[in-house]
Amino acid sequence: MITIEINKKKVEAEPGETILTALKRAGVSVPTLCHMSNLFPSGACRMCVV
Numbered sequence: 001m002i003t004i005e006i007n008k009k010k011v012e013a014e015p016g017e018t019i020l021t022a023l024k025r026a027g028v029s030v031p032t033l034c035h036m037s038n039l040f041p042s043g044a045c046r047m048c049v050v
């Protein structure tokens with residue numbers, strides 16, 4: 001497990017988990033366009049910047 005700090009808030013993330021998934025679980029809102037939870041992350045639109 002690793003700890004991410006965003007907006008002065010500490011967020012725990014599991015190995016292999018995306019930053020976006022960890023942030024969403026912690027209630028941090030991240031705008032997305034191309035992210036679909038049932039597909040492999042592509043990082044195509046650059047909206048989320050994670």
Ligand code: FES
Binds near residue numbers: 034047048
């Ligand atoms: S939502 Fe498109 S790159 Fe993250």
